[in-house]
Amino acid sequence: MPRSVRTSERPERPALPFAPKGISRLEAARYVGVSVTTFDEMVRERLMPRPKQVGTRVLWDRAQVDLFFEALPEREANQESDEDILARLG
Structure with missing residues (x-):
């Protein structure tokens, strides 16, 4: 009979059929792209x-994250693109 292996990782949760309202710090960072x-x-x-x-969880409201993201300033048109910066460095 095989022994069970214990890991410190949480088992993966099944995907939800909807986007969660509350998201973790890691999920919020990934959601914003940083x-x-x-x-x-x-x-x-x-x-x-x-x-x-x-409860014991710390969660970000996904809708609030959306609103704050939308309020961030637009990138200036005269700023260097990522490609320009990399070309200059390379």
Whole structure:
């Protein structure tokens, strides 16, 4: 009889048929397209919303993240593109 292997990782949750209202810090950072460190900085600078406490969980309201993201400033037209910056460095 095979022994069961214990891991410290949580088992994967099945996909939901809808987008969750509350998202974790990692999910919020990925949703916005930045690293967790950058997301934390954006929260500190009030560029992203503060989280909500749901029991023992800390969650961000996905709709609030959307609103804050939409309020971010547009990129200036005269700024260098990523490709220009990489070409200059390379």
